[in-house]
Amino acid sequence: PHFIIQVPEKDDAICFNIDEDPGTVLSLIQDPVTGLSVNGQIIGDKRDSSNSNTRKTYFGKLGITNAQMDFRIEVTTEKITLWNGVVPTTLSWLDTVTVTQDGLSVTINRKKNMVISFGRGVTFVVVLHRVWKKHDFLGFYVVDSHRMSAQTHGLLGQFFHPFDFEVSDVHPGSDPTKPDAIMVVKNHQLTVTRGSQKDYRKDTSVGMKVNCWFVHNNGEGLIDGVHTDYIVSNLL
């Protein structure tokens, strides 16, 4: 899966990919204070390639947990299951449905996306990318995180806190259309490549192009630690 970190202060964005085997579960957000966590499980694309350089991976399942509310959501490309305590409610991507209860709102917009809000201040959007049967995948967007604590971590969560980066020495790279540059971030000096990714929140089929600085090697140097530090055993 690819990650886009938008940095409004810089009016710019940083991107990176995480390449791991299908089935791996990654911690995306972990907030010990609010009890919110989001994990994503990787699936491979339709092509069965053993070459990790050409194999594309996506998120096929997402697990969202609010420990304080004893509430969990498992989102797959097939269905959405909500647990309140041990009691499950199962909904389908074919529904257009809004589920509301104290401090929580979940809206599924038939075949497109779902919006999960925990009160005012935490809102996630999950996008269903319909590719072909049994090979759909999910996109995950954080549209509001201002109620999450400063201790939030995870592949996405660590970027909820303000951080700075500097880009310099823009120079031609191996692809003439994509210049390389030097990025200084989190006390690391990295070689990055100008590229683009797509934001599918508004248009789930075409998407909106987002220019970003691409950090190579599974976000090494950008993310805290290494990407394998974010591998967790369970989705929920």
Add this chain to the structure above:
Amino acid sequence: LPEGLVDGIEVYSTKINSKVTSRFAHNVITTRAVNHAEEAKEIFFDAELPKTGFITNFTLTIDGVTYPGNIKEKEVAKKQYEKAVSQGKTAGLVKASGRKLEKFTVSVNVAAGSKVTFELTYEELLKRNKGKYEMYLKIQPKQLVKHFEIDVHIFEPQGISTLDAEASFITNDLLGSALTKSFSGQKGHVSFKPSLDQQRSCPTCTDSLLNGDFTVTYDVNRESPGDVQIVNGYFVHFFAPQGLPVVPKNVVFVIDVSGSMSGRKIQQTRDALLKILEDVKKDDYLNFILFSGYVTTWKDQLVQATPENLQEAKTFVKSIRDQGSTNINDALLRAIHMLNKAQEEHRVPERSTSIIIMLTDGDANTGESRPEKIRENVRNAIEGKFSLYNLGFGRNLDYSFLESMALENQGLARRIYEDSDADLQLQGFYEEVANPLLTSVKVEYPDNAIQDLTQNSYQHFYDGSEIVVAGRLVDEDMNNFKADVKGHGALSDLVYTKEVDVKEAEKALKEQDYIFGNFIERLWAYLTIEQLLEKRKNAQSEEKENLTAQALDLSLKYHFVTPLTSMVVTKPEDNENQMAFADKPGEDAEGKPSQHPARSATPSTAYQVRYQPPQNPYYYVDGD
């Protein structure tokens, strides 16, 4: 007898042809017979149809001449009817037959060598219960029939997920081979076509093995919780979400233990309650109130269905004994007070639903015994806050009182037939209402898009059932509209939104010609009439007149034999003295005749015994 010839009459063909589209069943029963005798003979036609069905036509064809049925307002038809009845010349009847059916019987005198064809058509909306739609036919030919066939074609736009057909009389492989059932995608087919030899009860017997129930059950795919179908400006909205947790219940069982319950009835009640206790879920709250002349309670207040409490409840149930008279009023008021108090004091979960299930086998005769006053007291005490379900056990009671009281308190009434399986009937009813998935369900459409809507709010949506709302588009050329279904779930409030693309929906049903064109309009009319008739039961004066007028108009327009209309089949050259009648009895007709003297004058009971076959046919099909 060769080829099923009995007393010179050969019934050479009986065909039941059913076409079901979007749960709406259109059934045609056709029987053809010939009189091989050398003299005129009387030929009978019997058919049993569901009580929920409306007859839409009956025709009689003698030697190629067809006499069609005409729907008339009941009062108008009755004048002809009474005149004929007074001369004892009735021949056709519909009467209650068992729990689910009404029996239509007609006969005609047929000249030597003549052929006669009877064709009865009825329609019904199949209701989903415990996850299935069920179509029920009773099969009982009086003789072997050369061409006997049941042919059921089902078309469901959502796709068929399961289809089954069973006959109680299929006991061997030979007859089993006559039954075929298949489904694929949107279409399903059931065919039962036994040969003459297969029909014989033994290889040399002349009596028929075909005697019993024939049931077709099916369900549809539910990828989406709702489905809206549109044809010719009419729409139907089916709603049955899955995967929702059950809303906890607070249930008070109000049980009649008066002297009349003694013996098998009280034993069956105990058995049923013990079984029900096994099905009560741990999040539910419950209590028992027993009434005879006095009212006693198991616990002072509702208790949670913990294993310990359930065990204690079972011991209590086993100790129930019959005694004394019947005080319905105080028992119900006690139950209502108990539920109100539990809610006020937050003793029961906030997200729960409260219901009262009352079982009685007789009329109130202690305390407040005036039915109207009891209804008023109960209505004022419940104030629309929860549902009352009334179960009438046996025949010795005023069922319409129980039904009216239940209907005006967001519940329903059910008759428990005094039979060996009464305990299963009680248990079955509990299962139906045991699993509410949503409460306070409201189906909403934009005001400017929809009109003539059928009932769109329901106190509960039960697991395995389905909410059906039909209506008419204000503008047939509209492109789209939005339907919202709102309800309270066990854990959260839910709003299901359905964007309906009118053109797409119409296009999707192009295949509707496969069955019959205007089925959604007829489904809408059927549902509207059914609901108007139900509302009418509790309406007073002007409102009742309005509801009656609306239901009558629709019954006449759509050719339905309902309690407000009658169907008359006349042979043009006959005079009015030569007629035969059929009557559709309602639930009331199953009550106590002694308490309803008017009923003794109904044609179904008064004139059947005085039947004399007419020389020439004049037929009349009636609804109660």
